[in-house]
Each structure stands twice: as C-alpha cells, then as structure tokens.
Amino acid sequence: MKIPFSWLKDFIDLDLSPQDIAKHLTMAGLEVEAIETHDPSFDGVVVGYVEEVVPHPNADKLRIATVSNGKESVQVVCGAPNCRKGMKTAFAEIGASILLDNDEKLKIKKTKIRGVESNGMLASGKELRISDDTDGILDLSDEFKVGEDLKKHFTEVVFEIALTPNLNYASSVFGVARELSSILGIPLKKVPLKFPVEETNVSEEAKVIVEAKKNAPRYMGRLVKDVKLGASPVWMQNRLSKAGFRPINNVVDITNYVLFERGHPLHAFDFDKISDKTLYVREAKENESLITLDGKERKLTGEDVVIADSNKVLAIAGVMGANNSEVGESTTSVFLEAAYFDPVAVRKTSKRQGLLTEASRRFERGADPNALEEALDRACFLLNSLAGGKVLKETLDISHKDFAPKIIRCGIPRVNEILGLQLSLSEVETLLRRLNFVTKAEGEALLVQVPTYRSDISQEIDLIEEVARLYGYENIRVSASMPKWRGSLKENAIGFDFERLIRKILLSQGLQEFLTCDLIGPKLKEIAEEALMPSEVEVSVLNPTSIEQSILRTSLMPGLLQVVKFNYDRQIFDIDGFEVGRIHFKDGASFREESMAAIVLMGKERPVEWEEKPVSVNFYDLKGVIENLFDTLGIKDAKFQNQKLKPFHDGRQASVFVGELKVGALGEVHPSILRKLNVSEPIYFAEFNLADLYRVSNLVPKIKEIPLYPTSERDWTLTLNDDVPFDYILHLITSVPSTLLESCQLVNVWKGSKLGAGLKNLTFRFVYRDRNKTLSQEEVDKEHTRICDAVRTGLVKKN
Known part of the structure; x- marks a missing residue:
C-alpha cells in the first residue's frame, strides 16, 4: 500500500522527517518497506x-x-x-x-x-x-x-507499507494517520464532511429493498443530481496516481479517493440506468450473468450476492459493478452505495469468480459497519464541491443487525506476566485509550470496549499485543521477570517424528533437501504421466491461480524432474537430492493424502579430484542410499524385484518389498521421459511410502555382544545364466539353516568371452563364526560344502 505524505498531513500535523515516521510505523507493526520521492520532470x-x-x-x-x-x-x-x-x-x-x-x-x-x-x-x-x-x-x-x-x-514523498491481512483497519490514509496519532499522541484533524442538501428527500426518488439480510446486514445510499462529469482536479489525480489508482473521471475518482482515504469501499451507479428507480440487494439466481467493469462475462450462482434492479444485475456485491450501470459521459445523477457485506460471502464470491479488487480485499478482511455514513458524507462533499452535484436530503439506511462494540476483559497481572513488565492499571488504561478503546476499571482488570473498525481484536491476548506495540517493543527489556518459555507437554505426532528422522538420515548421506509445490500442471503431468496415478483419481483445483498449478500431484516425481530440468538448463549437472512431501488422490468418494519420500540422483558421484576421475552415478548408487536408509530404520530382508514399471528403464529398476508389502520403487528414469525433458544425462529416482516404511521399521536400538572368537572366510564362485538375479542366489544361501554362517556378500561379478555368451561368474564371500569356540578348518569346510550343495540343488530344481 502506497501512502502519499501530503495526503497523510490532511489528517495529522507532522513535523517529523519521513524516515522518523517510517521508523515509528514499523515499530508499531506497520512495516514501511520503502520511502519513494517523486520529483516532477519539469x-x-x-x-x-x-x-x-x-x-x-x-x-x-x-x-x-x-x-x-x-x-x-x-x-x-x-x-x-x-x-x-x-x-x-x-x-x-x-x-x-x-x-x-x-x-x-x-x-x-x-x-x-x-x-x-x-x-x-x-x-x-x-x-x-x-x-x-x-x-x-x-x-x-x-x-x-x-x-x-x-x-x-x-514533489511527493510516498510511503510503501506492507500490510498483513489482520491490519485492514490501517488500509487507508485515515487509518495510518489514526495509528500515528495513537503512537505519537498527536490529535487528528477533521476533513470537511458538511455540504448543502436539497429539499427533496432521497426516499421520494429512490428505493432499496434488501432481501439478502444475512449477507448484507447494512446498506446505505445517497442520491446526487446535476453532476457535471469531467476530469478530476490535478491534486486529486496526482494523489490517486501516487497511491496506485488510475484517474478516470471526477465521479469515479471521488469513489476511489474516498475508498483509499477512509478505507471503506463505495460504488457509484448511474441512477438513470436503474429500472423503476429501485435497487434490490439479493442472492443471484442460478446461471444469472453480468458483464463486469473489466469487460468479462461472469456466471453467477445462488451463493453470490448481487445488486440488481427489476430487469438486470447491476453489480456483484462487494466485488465489482456491471458495465450496464457504469458512470459515463451522459451521467447526471449518481446513486452512491455504502454497505457492509458479510466477509465470508464476499471472499467466496471473489475466489469463485477469480476477481480480487480493492473493494473485495477490504470487505473480506473485515470492514467497519459503522464507518458507512462518514464515507458517504465525504464522497457527497467532494461530489458537491468538485462536480457541482446537488445532494438530496437524508440517507437511505437499511440495517438488519446491531453492530455493538465488543467488550473484552483485560487483566493487568496477565499483561505484566506476558510482557515481563510492571505496568499499573492506569498505565495500561492510558495506552489503550490512545487507541480509541473505551475502558472501565474492574478490580485488577479493565473492561475494554473495542471500536468496530478493529475486527482483529477478539480476546485478551490481542489487547496485550496492543499494549506491547504502543508501549514500544524496543522498550521491553529482557529481565529476571520475563516469562520463561515452556514447551508443549504433548508428544509430537508419530508421523512428524518419522518424517524428521527420514530427513536426518538422507541428509547424513550427503543429499540436499528439495521442496516442490504440491500443485502441478498439464505439462508436468504429460512428462511424468507414467509415474502418476490414473486420471480418474487425480484431484483438480476448482479456481487455480495458474494452469501450471491446477492439479494436485499423485507422485513426487514431476516436481523433482522439474528441479532437475531447471538445474540442467543452467549447466548444473550433478544433483543429489531428496524430498519428503505429500501426494493427494481420490479414494472413492473421499480424498486422501499420504506422506512420501523421494530421492533423485544425476551426474557425477563426487567432485573432480586430482587423484581419481569422477564416476557417474548409477542404479547401484541409488540402491546403496536406500539400503543405508533401511539399515538405519532397522528394516531387514528387503527384496528388490524388477516388475517392469513404465516410468523406469526396463533393465535398471526394482520394486522394493519387505515381506509381502511393497514399500516403494527405484530405477533409472525411462529415456522417453528424458527426451520430453530434453535432458541427455541419466536420472535415477526412487519413491517410498512413509506410512509403509514406518510399519516395517524397527527403531528400537538393540545392543549386541561383541564376539569373543574369530571368524573364518570362504569364497565361492558360481557360474550362472545372465538372467539369474543375485537376489535369488542370496535367498537360496540364507534359506539353508546354519548356526555358523554369520554373513554372506557378493564380492565380484565377471563376464567375458572366455566364459561364454549369456553367462556370468558371481563370487560370494561367506563369513563363519561359532560364538562359543574357535572353529577348526574341518568344521568350516564341512559347513561351507553343505551350504554350497544345498544352493546347487536349489538351482537344479528351479531349472
């Protein structure tokens, strides 16, 4: 939000420099991001x-x-x-x-x-x-x-202020001036609101019927005749331009001027375009439509509130008007609307229509229902003085709700406990009264009446925050009386702790954590379509901000491929990363989300060194990362089986099973996907369901006794067909009951023309140990022969 300094001075006398004013505002919670000086070019x-x-x-x-x-x-x-x-x-x-x-x-x-x-x-x-x-x-x-x-x-100085949604009360020149008045103790000045009125009463000329009483609890209007349309005065155009509004004509500019000055939206209807001179505030009819001021046709639903006459819709309440009642060159009579519309209703309509306006932004964040009359009077004053308008007597005011101020109890001991101060009741009362709060002492507490423009104040802690910011955060010092931090007594959710553990394990392996968006678009979906769930279970966004963020992902692959592509295009070819995130999908009539962990590798496995040349990562590097993860999680007996999954290369992939449960998959991304990405480097990807991993993990640490007796090793080389997986041989070995075999691992794979086509040699290393004595050579040889014979028998039976 941009506030011209000269406009601010209309409401408060300031002799401080812009820098000092910015400091006061920022320390009070209205962060001034920039101070711009606009010098004319002449x-x-x-x-x-x-x-x-x-x-x-x-x-x-x-x-x-x-x-x-x-x-x-x-x-x-x-x-x-x-x-x-x-x-x-x-x-x-x-x-x-x-x-x-x-x-x-x-x-x-x-x-x-x-x-x-x-x-x-x-x-x-x-x-x-x-x-x-x-x-x-x-x-x-x-x-x-x-x-x-x-x-x-x-020459103008402009403050650029960053407003969070809870600061709607300060989203105007008057609102910022009011804050400065409270901070600096300087009284506010009044701007002119009085104007001559005609003898004719507005109710004799215009009528308003409010049917949507819940969503439009207060509606006010005034009628101004004999308006002379033209350009706004230069000073008004200059201020509007500096605040970010485009000057249009004096009537429209006045409504924008009052909106930005007072913080309450107004709308000007060309009164002569209203049928029967009657306005209806009602819910829209299904499939009713209008063309808004931005030239777009808007289809309405029964949840939208509209302003209409007997023949047509004239505006979407609180959002934008229609072009059929727009003020134009032929306008001579203007009906000015000032209303309070339900914030939830305005927000839903604004989101559904994809239409965020200055008016809707203020309504949905909580406008002041008791500020309508001042905003109307200010606009009528300007229409009278700048456009020659004749204002009819009285105001149409239709209210269906009592907008009484909230009363909140604020205990002084609680204020001091939270802030670590020793403020008296009178000191707290003085601070709150500077914010226009009405207070009444009740023992060691204050009953505080909160103005209706402070919709952000709803409980005692909000009042304590107001005391803190007006007292000055910079004046609150750390002392022995400061409250001590207390952690929650509740334990973390199991899923949260497990996700944190997965991150810790993967980070310890030298991987970098990536964060990608849960939303993807048609392009990413097309690239990684084989990795995603069927289209019928995917969840689409009803009102996406962008077509490229219109679908909730059903795999982490699309986002990580996008990360790889982004880096690859910038000549960053070495990537070792992971992501822990959510996927989303339909499950019958309900919607589900599940936590997943994904790993992506590309490029070299280590940087360039003088001693050794870097080697490209491969399928076994990825498999090693996963085996290290499983080992830390205490997952034993994981099996890797090639199930010919479409996203991966046919011969460089595996689905991972623990028992009968499939917990994930890994592999080299299929060349067809790489072509779509226009990436020539192989990409290795793995994805696991964290709920399944947790189910099969064994995180209870176990202490093993250190063996007293030595091991004895034997190597065995076995000639096999090339299509026999190593995992199957290892399964045959470990299936033989043995009290002496401590471990077995593959130490060498050899293929060559001397061996013959389609054959390979696998060399296994067996480690034997007896925990009660030192093994003799004869005992080891006997046990080793028994195991090898059992494996050969198993292979013969398979063939």
Whole structure:
C-alpha cells in the first residue's frame, strides 16, 4: 500500500522527517518497506495568472494571453480552448525545461507563432507529466499562489507499507494517520464532511429493498443530481496516481479517493440506468450473468450476492459493478452505495469468480459497519464541491443487525506476566485509550470496549499485543521477570517424528533437501504421466491461480524432474537430492493424502579430484542410499524385484518389498521421459511410502555382544545364466539353516568371452563364526560344502 505524505498531513500535523515516521510505523507493526520521492520532470514552471485573453490575428484556434508571474506580465500565445481571463495555470517561463514523450528535454525560448511573439508556454497536465488531462491547460485552484514554483506542489514523498491481512483497519490514509496519532499522541484533524442538501428527500426518488439480510446486514445510499462529469482536479489525480489508482473521471475518482482515504469501499451507479428507480440487494439466481467493469462475462450462482434492479444485475456485491450501470459521459445523477457485506460471502464470491479488487480485499478482511455514513458524507462533499452535484436530503439506511462494540476483559497481572513488565492499571488504561478503546476499571482488570473498525481484536491476548506495540517493543527489556518459555507437554505426532528422522538420515548421506509445490500442471503431468496415478483419481483445483498449478500431484516425481530440468538448463549437472512431501488422490468418494519420500540422483558421484576421475552415478548408487536408509530404520530382508514399471528403464529398476508389502520403487528414469525433458544425462529416482516404511521399521536400538572368537572366510564362485538375479542366489544361501554362517556378500561379478555368451561368474564371500569356540578348518569346510550343495540343488530344481 502506497501512502502519499501530503495526503497523510490532511489528517495529522507532522513535523517529523519521513524516515522518523517510517521508523515509528514499523515499530508499531506497520512495516514501511520503502520511502519513494517523486520529483516532477519539469523545471522553471510557476503558477501564472491570466490577466487578459484576445484572439490571435492570424490563427482562429490560437489566442494571445497576458500572463503574470507575480512580478511582471508577458505575452504568451496559447492554443488551449480553456484559456480564459482570471484563471491560474502552469506557466513555463523562458529558460524552463519540460520532458517530452521521447524523454528529451524541451527548453522554453522566446519565439514567434504565426507572426506573434510568445514569451513562454502555458502547459497542460499531460505535458508536465502530472496528469492524463489533455483537454487544455492546467486549471489551478485558489490554493496556488501566483509566482510559486509549481514543482513544490507536485514533489511527493510516498510511503510503501506492507500490510498483513489482520491490519485492514490501517488500509487507508485515515487509518495510518489514526495509528500515528495513537503512537505519537498527536490529535487528528477533521476533513470537511458538511455540504448543502436539497429539499427533496432521497426516499421520494429512490428505493432499496434488501432481501439478502444475512449477507448484507447494512446498506446505505445517497442520491446526487446535476453532476457535471469531467476530469478530476490535478491534486486529486496526482494523489490517486501516487497511491496506485488510475484517474478516470471526477465521479469515479471521488469513489476511489474516498475508498483509499477512509478505507471503506463505495460504488457509484448511474441512477438513470436503474429500472423503476429501485435497487434490490439479493442472492443471484442460478446461471444469472453480468458483464463486469473489466469487460468479462461472469456466471453467477445462488451463493453470490448481487445488486440488481427489476430487469438486470447491476453489480456483484462487494466485488465489482456491471458495465450496464457504469458512470459515463451522459451521467447526471449518481446513486452512491455504502454497505457492509458479510466477509465470508464476499471472499467466496471473489475466489469463485477469480476477481480480487480493492473493494473485495477490504470487505473480506473485515470492514467497519459503522464507518458507512462518514464515507458517504465525504464522497457527497467532494461530489458537491468538485462536480457541482446537488445532494438530496437524508440517507437511505437499511440495517438488519446491531453492530455493538465488543467488550473484552483485560487483566493487568496477565499483561505484566506476558510482557515481563510492571505496568499499573492506569498505565495500561492510558495506552489503550490512545487507541480509541473505551475502558472501565474492574478490580485488577479493565473492561475494554473495542471500536468496530478493529475486527482483529477478539480476546485478551490481542489487547496485550496492543499494549506491547504502543508501549514500544524496543522498550521491553529482557529481565529476571520475563516469562520463561515452556514447551508443549504433548508428544509430537508419530508421523512428524518419522518424517524428521527420514530427513536426518538422507541428509547424513550427503543429499540436499528439495521442496516442490504440491500443485502441478498439464505439462508436468504429460512428462511424468507414467509415474502418476490414473486420471480418474487425480484431484483438480476448482479456481487455480495458474494452469501450471491446477492439479494436485499423485507422485513426487514431476516436481523433482522439474528441479532437475531447471538445474540442467543452467549447466548444473550433478544433483543429489531428496524430498519428503505429500501426494493427494481420490479414494472413492473421499480424498486422501499420504506422506512420501523421494530421492533423485544425476551426474557425477563426487567432485573432480586430482587423484581419481569422477564416476557417474548409477542404479547401484541409488540402491546403496536406500539400503543405508533401511539399515538405519532397522528394516531387514528387503527384496528388490524388477516388475517392469513404465516410468523406469526396463533393465535398471526394482520394486522394493519387505515381506509381502511393497514399500516403494527405484530405477533409472525411462529415456522417453528424458527426451520430453530434453535432458541427455541419466536420472535415477526412487519413491517410498512413509506410512509403509514406518510399519516395517524397527527403531528400537538393540545392543549386541561383541564376539569373543574369530571368524573364518570362504569364497565361492558360481557360474550362472545372465538372467539369474543375485537376489535369488542370496535367498537360496540364507534359506539353508546354519548356526555358523554369520554373513554372506557378493564380492565380484565377471563376464567375458572366455566364459561364454549369456553367462556370468558371481563370487560370494561367506563369513563363519561359532560364538562359543574357535572353529577348526574341518568344521568350516564341512559347513561351507553343505551350504554350497544345498544352493546347487536349489538351482537344479528351479531349472
């Protein structure tokens, strides 16, 4: 939110520097992100007074004006149709400079135009780059003094304030001024609200019927006639532009001006376009539609609240008006709406329509139902003074709810306990009263009446926070009386602790944690389609902010592939990472989410070294990471089986089973997916269900006695067909009952032409130990022969 300093001064007298004001606001919770200084692009332009205007003798569309700068009068040739005697305007004297559209500076010189000498230039707002008005030269008000440097009126300091959603009460110039008043103890100034009214009562001309009583508990309106539509004054256009609004015309600008000044949205209807001069505030009919001011057709549902007449919808309540009641060049009568709409209803409609406006943002964060009348009066004052409007007497006010202030009890001991201070009741009361809270002492507590514009205050702790920020966070010092931190007595959820353990294990293996979005788009879905669940179980977002975030993922693969692609395109080819996240899918009529862990590897397994050349990662590196994970989790007897899963290379993949339970899968990403990614490096990916891993894990630490007696080793080389998996041989070995075999591992694989095509040699190392004595060579040889014979028998039976 951008706040012009000059606008702030309308409400509060400030003699502090912008930097000091920013510091006070930030320390009070309204973070000032930037202070911008806007200097006009012209020099040497003063306020001129037109003393006389006569026709140009040689040009019908030109005039000769006598212009005073307060010291002398000179002759200036001007072509503006609004140039007239008695007006104050922008006078660029000889030597002045103006920035042209091509950003080149135009130096004003004495010249002759159609044979008549011209000593300067009378400029428009467009030429000076201070407004979009091109209809004529600037028409300045009486506040401008003749001869003044015009630049000082348009040099502006703007505060850019970051507002969190709970600070809606400060989302206006008046709201920020009110905060400064509380912080600095400076009283607020009042802006003009009184205006002349006509004898005719508004109820004689207009009627409002509120049917949606729950979602529109208060609705107010005034009628302004004989409005003269035109450009807003330069000062108003300048302020609106600095605040981020585009000036349109005086009526629309006034509603935007009041919105930003007072913080309450208004809407102006062209009264002559309202059928039967009657407005209905009602729920929309199913499939009813309107074309909003942004030119888009909006389909409505019965949950939307609308403003309508007897024939058509005129606006979506609290969000945006329709173009069929828009104020335009032919407008002479304006019906001004100020209402309080239910925040939940406005938020739902805004989200459903994908339409976030300045009005909807303020309504859904909690507007002040008791601020309507002041906002209406301020708009009527401006319409009367700037657009010549005649305001009809009285105000239409339809209310279906009592908007009484909340009363909250605030205990002084509790304030001091939380803040670590020793404040008295009167000190707390003084601080709260500076925030316009009404207080009443009750023992060691205060009964605090909270203004209705403070929708963020609902309980005692909110009041304590207000005391802290007004007392000054910088004044709260750490002391012995500060409250001690207490951790929760509740234990963490099992799933949370297990996820944290998985992260710790994977980080300890040198992997980097990645975080990707739960939402993916059609492009990512197409790339990793084989890894995802069927389309019928996927969950789509009803109102996505982007088509690329429109589907909830059913695998972690798409997001991690996107990470790999992003890095690969930037010539980062070595990736060792993991993610712990959620997947989402339909399960019949219900929706489910499950926690998953995924690992992704690409590139070299280690950096370049002088001693050894780096080697590319492969399937077994990924398998090793998983085996280390399983070992830490106490998962024994995991089996790896190739189930020909589509996302992976046919010969470099495995599904992982613990008993009969499939807990995950790993492999080299299929070349077809790599082609879609336009990545030439192999990518290795694994994904596991954390609930299943937890089910088969054994996290109870067990202490084993250190053996007293030595081991004895035997190697055995077995010639097999190339299609016989190592896992099967290991299964045959470990299936032979043995009290002496402590472990067995594969130590070598050899293939070659001497061995023959389709054959391989596997060399296993057997480790034998008797925990009660030292084994003799004969005992080891006998046991080893028995096991090897059993394995050979098993192989014969299989064949």
